[in-house]
Amino acid sequence: MDRIDGIIQKGAVEPDELAAHENGIVTIEGFIHRIREMTGFSFVIIRTKRDVVQCIYAPEFSDFRWNENIVENCSVKITGKVVASQDAKGNKRYEIQIHNVEVLSTPKEPMPIVINKKQLDNVPLDTNLTMRPITLRNPKERAIFKVQEGIARGFREFLMQNEFTEIRTPKIVFAGAEGGANIFKLDYFGKKVYLTQSPQFYKQMLVGVYERVFEIGPVFRAEHHDTSRHLNEYISMDFEMGFINSFYDIMNMETGALKYILELLKKEYSKELELLQVKMPEITEIPVIRFKDAKDIIVNKYKKKITDFNDFEPEEEQLMCDYAKKQFNSDFIFVTHYPSKKRPFYAMDDPEDPEYTLSFDLLFRGMEITTGGQRIHDYDMQVEKMKSRGMKVEDFESYLMFHKYGAPPHGGLGLGLERLTMNLLGFKNVRNATMFPRDINRVTP
Amino acid sequence: MDRIDGIIQKGAVEPDELAAHENGIVTIEGFIHRIREMTGFSFVIIRTKRDVVQCIYAPEFSDFRWNENIVENCSVKITGKVVASQDAKGNKRYEIQIHNVEVLSTPKEPMPIVINKKQLDNVPLDTNLTMRPITLRNPKERAIFKVQEGIARGFREFLMQNEFTEIRTPKIVFAGAEGGANIFKLDYFGKKVYLTQSPQFYKQMLVGVYERVFEIGPVFRAEHHDTSRHLNEYISMDFEMGFINSFYDIMNMETGALKYILELLKKEYSKELELLQVKMPEITEIPVIRFKDAKDIIVNKYKKKITDFNDFEPEEEQLMCDYAKKQFNSDFIFVTHYPSKKRPFYAMDDPEDPEYTLSFDLLFRGMEITTGGQRIHDYDMQVEKMKSRGMKVEDFESYLMFHKYGAPPHGGLGLGLERLTMNLLGFKNVRNATMFPRDINRVTP
Numbered sequence: 001m002d003r004i005d006g007i008i009q010k011g012a013v014e015p016d017e018l019a020a021h022e023n024g025i026v027t028i029e030g031f032i033h034r035i036r037e038m039t040g041f042s043f044v045i046i047r048t049k050r051d052v053v054q055c056i057y058a059p060e061f062s063d064f065r066w067n068e069n070i071v072e073n074c075s076v077k078i079t080g081k082v083v084a085s086q087d088a089k090g091n092k093r094y095e096i097q098i099h100n101v102e103v104l105s106t107p108k109e110p111m112p113i114v115i116n117k118k119q120l121d122n123v124p125l126d127t128n129l130t131m132r133p134i135t136l137r138n139p140k141e142r143a144i145f146k147v148q149e150g151i152a153r154g155f156r157e158f159l160m161q162n163e164f165t166e167i168r169t170p171k172i173v174f175a176g177a178e179g180g181a182n183i184f185k186l187d188y189f190g191k192k193v194y195l196t197q198s199p200q201f202y203k204q205m206l207v208g209v210y211e212r213v214f215e216i217g218p219v220f221r222a223e224h225h226d227t228s229r230h231l232n233e234y235i236s237m238d239f240e241m242g243f244i245n246s247f248y249d250i251m252n253m254e255t256g257a258l259k260y261i262l263e264l265l266k267k268e269y270s271k272e273l274e275l276l277q278v279k280m281p282e283i284t285e286i287p288v289i290r291f292k293d294a295k296d297i298i299v300n301k302y303k304k305k306i307t308d309f310n311d312f313e314p315e316e317e318q319l320m321c322d323y324a325k326k327q328f329n330s331d332f333i334f335v336t337h338y339p340s341k342k343r344p345f346y347a348m349d350d351p352e353d354p355e356y357t358l359s360f361d362l363l364f365r366g367m368e369i370t371t372g373g374q375r376i377h378d379y380d381m382q383v384e385k386m387k388s389r390g391m392k393v394e395d396f397e398s399y400l401m402f403h404k405y406g407a408p409p410h411g412g413l414g415l416g417l418e419r420l421t422m423n424l425l426g427f428k429n430v431r432n433a434t435m436f437p438r439d440i441n442r443v444t445p
Numbered sequence: 446m447d448r449i450d451g452i453i454q455k456g457a458v459e460p461d462e463l464a465a466h467e468n469g470i471v472t473i474e475g476f477i478h479r480i481r482e483m484t485g486f487s488f489v490i491i492r493t494k495r496d497v498v499q500c501i502y503a504p505e506f507s508d509f510r511w512n513e514n515i516v517e518n519c520s521v522k523i524t525g526k527v528v529a530s531q532d533a534k535g536n537k538r539y540e541i542q543i544h545n546v547e548v549l550s551t552p553k554e555p556m557p558i559v560i561n562k563k564q565l566d567n568v569p570l571d572t573n574l575t576m577r578p579i580t581l582r583n584p585k586e587r588a589i590f591k592v593q594e595g596i597a598r599g600f601r602e603f604l605m606q607n608e609f610t611e612i613r614t615p616k617i618v619f620a621g622a623e624g625g626a627n628i629f630k631l632d633y634f635g636k637k638v639y640l641t642q643s644p645q646f647y648k649q650m651l652v653g654v655y656e657r658v659f660e661i662g663p664v665f666r667a668e669h670h671d672t673s674r675h676l677n678e679y680i681s682m683d684f685e686m687g688f689i690n691s692f693y694d695i696m697n698m699e700t701g702a703l704k705y706i707l708e709l710l711k712k713e714y715s716k717e718l719e720l721l722q723v724k725m726p727e728i729t730e731i732p733v734i735r736f737k738d739a740k741d742i743i744v745n746k747y748k749k750k751i752t753d754f755n756d757f758e759p760e761e762e763q764l765m766c767d768y769a770k771k772q773f774n775s776d777f778i779f780v781t782h783y784p785s786k787k788r789p790f791y792a793m794d795d796p797e798d799p800e801y802t803l804s805f806d807l808l809f810r811g812m813e814i815t816t817g818g819q820r821i822h823d824y825d826m827q828v829e830k831m832k833s834r835g836m837k838v839e840d841f842e843s844y845l846m847f848h849k850y851g852a853p854p855h856g857g858l859g860l861g862l863e864r865l866t867m868n869l870l871g872f873k874n875v876r877n878a879t880m881f882p883r884d885i886n887r888v889t890p
Contacts, residue, residue, distance in 0.1 A: 001732055001733060001734060002693075002732070002733035003730035003731065003732055003733065004693070004696045004697055004700045004730060004731045004733060004779060005697075005700065005729070005730045005731075006697055006698075006699075006700025006701035006702075006703065006704050006728065006731075007697070007701070008607060008697060008698065008701045011608075011688075012688070014608075029688045029853075030656075030688075031653075031851060031853070048656070049608055049610070049655055049656040049657060050608075050610075050655070073850055073851030074851060075687070075688065075851060075852070075853035075854070077688075104688065104853055104854055105822050105823065105851065105852060105853055105854060106851070107824075107849065107850050107851035108824035108825065108848065108849045108850070109849055109850065110850075111850055112850075130843070131843075131846065132650070132843070133650040133653060133843060133844070133846040133847045133850075134653070134846055134850050136650075136651070136653075136654045137653055137654055142654050142655065145610075145612070146610060146655075149610055149611045149612075152611070152613075153611070162453060163456075163459075163494055163495075165494070165495075165590075165591060165594055166594045166597070166598070167590070167594075167880070168597075168661075168663070168680050168862075168880070169880070169881060170663075170678055170881045170883055170888075171616065171663050171665075171678060172665070172677070172678050172883050172888060173888070174888050174889045174890070184631060184632075184633070185632070186629060186631055186640075187629075187630070188629070188677075188888060189667075189669070189885050191888065193888050195631075201890075202880075202881065202890075205577070205578040205581075205890070206581070208476075208578060208579070208581075208582055209581045209582055209587050210494055210495070210587065210591075211475075211493070211494040212494060216613075217662065217663070218613070218615075218616050218662070218663070220616075220617070222634075224634070232617070232633075233615055233616060233617050235613050242520070243456075243457070243474045243475075243520065243522075243549065248447075248449070251449045252449055252450075252451055252452070252453060253451075253453065254451075255449045255450065255451025256451035256452070256453045257451075258451070259451050283451065284450070285448035285449060285450045286448065286449045286450075286451070287446055287447070287448055288446060288447035288448065288449060289446060334449060377550050378550065379552075379553035380553065398575070398577070398578060398889050398890030399578070399890065401576065401578040401579055401890075402578045403553065404552065404553045404554055405518055405552050405553070405554065405555075405556055405557075405578075405579050406476060406518030406519060406520060406550065406551070406552035407520070407550060408474075408476070408520035408549055408550055409520070409549055409550060417613075435612070435613070435614070435647075436614060436615045436647065438615055438617050440634050443615075443617060443618070443619050443633060443636065443638050444619045444843050445619070445646075445647075445650070445843030445844065445846075
């Protein structure tokens with residue numbers, strides 16, 4: 001009988017390990033990304049997990065002979081000799097003189113679009129999204145989501161270092177946390193249930209259990225409008241922490257997380273940052289402005305007429321970011337004390353002026369990427385606010401157990417992963433920073 | 446104007462840091478878990494993020510005087526002197542002589558059930574689940590999900606060390622990966638869409654991009670039957686890897702991951718393992734048996750009559766685990782080469798006997814916790830198999846782009862987080878290992 005011991009053999013050599021094998025023979029695995037036939041030899045670019053490496057085929061290197069079945073997009077195992085060479089800028093690099101090519105699989109058809117140039121040239125976004133299984137094979141496209149991995153990883157690592165517990169809460173829920181019409185309904189064995197808009201209720205309940213919790217998971221919004229900044233399903237990076245002194249503790253934790261994320265990207269994802277030519281923001285301190293004061297600046301400095309006194313228009317978010325950049329040289333700005341009317345029922349009103357809340361948004365390069373704040377922890381205060389909004393308190397019995405049996409002062413936030421990625425990488429459309437976007441017109445692939 | 450610098454101040458002292466403060470004054474934060482009044486003094490047990498610590502109130506320790514508003518389930522900040530003492534077994538521990546109690550919040554009502562004993566005594570599972578916001582505050586209950594955090598963390602860490610990329614794929618999907626009736630339908634702006642049964646299609650597409658990918662995320666099954674081992678929403682830990690030599694590579698990677706998880710739990714979650722009195726399995730090697738041979742053993746050794754020749758009954762899984770334990774002293778056993786009929790359309794048939802597949806299940810302590818195997822990578826072979834099953838190939842155009850434009854030999858698996866937790870901790874019902882279970886009767890809290 002066979003046994004499996006779980007001892008993982010080191011796989012094929014990766015391109016960034018070639019230096020250690022100079023003039024040695026190695027085996028690499030990957031896709032034939034590109035073949036360029038020259039006179040008497042060919043360049044064969046192999047795409048591996050995270051890199052591309054140049055191999056050279058020439059009859060004089062070995063007895064192996066190329067044949068017409070070895071085409072682009074074959075999966076191959078290549079054995080050859082590692083030799084030093086130079087890239088276009090004169091930097092030392094390594095390439096492989098091919099001694100053998102073992103074909104592991106062959107495509108049915110050649111690529112319908114060009115994916116093996118530096119970037120997807122002249123491919124409209126809609127085509128890019130429709131052909132995701134192949135467009136993501138372009139090194140620049142796939143680098144976007146490697147950076148996105150790094151952002152989420154940084155968020156998680158930072159919070160775990162700060163004694164947060166990772167949670168996974170249900171996506172099928174009995175009630176929406178944000179209310180409103182943009183909620184997906186689901187038939188659940190005859191019961192009407194919903195897809196979660198936010199892990200809000202669960203995060204709060206679990207503050208009563210672990211004090212500090214976070215989740216990185218999908219949330220769903222039935223947005224009927226088709227904009228460049230909305231998705232119907234996106235990844236929310238949420239945390240919630242108990243025993244806060246004020247909602248400034250939340251902003252501080254977020255600022256710490258963002259600093260950590262940027263450092264992690266520089267350290268572990270420099271290959272992708274370089275490929276994408278990312279202009280990395282610097283964070284030393286993030287300026288903070290009250291919503292009311294921000295509106296004043298918009299009127300007085302930018303001469304814009306206010307039409308919505310309770311929230312920002314997208315253009316106003318851009319103006320505030322422009323202001324933060326010019327005034328404080330910051331790519332980020334916290335706006336605090338949003339009007340109570342536009343904040344959810346669990347937001348804590350400012351005891352000094354209950355028309356406003358102890359809440360904030362974080363704006364980054366022209367766009368809101370986070371909403372957060374202190375929550376109500378007192379049972380009577382919470383019930384009162386729900387009633388004043390015409391909510392049926394009895395529908396929230398399980399949620400309110402948290403308040404009824406002892407909740408500490410607490411608060412938290414939600415940070416949109418795709419929006420953060422989008423603005424970090426300088427995209428104009430959030431779909432560029434979403435692997436498989438869902439919007440009112442698209443549920444494929 | 447305020448600025449936020451993201452420099453996180455060290456919070457209150459945690460119980461496991463008390464040793465460093467012997468005879469010093471510290472401040473701790475947490476919930477009053479339990480008050481036991483004695484003659485002339487009281488024990489006050491404080492529950493912190495991950496621990497409980499014994500404090501002692503007595504008038505002689507300070508000028509501070511207890512009052513009737515300081516009750517169980519208050520959130521408090523306690524200042525006091527750290528003194529060495531002994532637990533019931535004579536081990537050294539530290540407690541705090543209270544100098545001051547600052548009450549941060551007060552519950553509306555006393556707990557309706559007892560949560561501050563060692564475990565939830567005489568609380569039926571259904572009550573436990575209905576009252577999750579408070580029952581999870583019981584130290585033993587919350588320890589379950591701290592261990593669960595560790596399991597998922599170990600899976601992730603191990604795969605990242607082995608060059609896997611973390612992915613997050615859509616939960617609203619255009620087609621089910623597993624087929625069958627147990628799929629939730631959703632009205633999506635007039636289109637009929639589904640909740641994902643598995644990230645299968647996306648994992649495979651992304652093997653073409655990153656070669657090795659994993660995801661830890663929710664999946665949904667519209668199970669109509671109410672059993673102790675099924676959930677309608679659960680967390681699937683999935684990976685998929687390209688350039689495999691055989692499906693044994695998948696089993697090896699899983700075995701490596703399980704070993705890593707068990708080590709991580711022992712190292713970082715020993716507090717919880719001890720509290721839960723977990724009998725940890727040992728893995729040196731996991732035995733492997735073919736499905737056909739397993740059925741023979743069930744007939745010949747266990748004298749059971751086979752009714753389903755294509756799959757295991759739950760009782761048969763138990764028998765095979767019994768066999769693995771007795772024969773190989775293993776809590777785990779891989780069963781391979783399941784009949785093609787009962788495996789999904791993307792499973793690779795065994796070229797030596799196409800009635801069987803290059804697939805496996807992993808059984809652990811009486812239950813299947815993983816299904817995995819090699820997948821078809823050849824376009825024509827995949828289309829052929831879909832047609833032979835009466836599937837509409839045109840509905841899977843985007844999925845099949847992966848095969849059409851070059852897919853390497855690959856395979857992967859899905860590992861149910863709750864089932865693994867359940868069997869590791871020795872529960873009889875998967876709901877015990879699920880924070881907020883969804884089943885045919887339950888969508889709350």
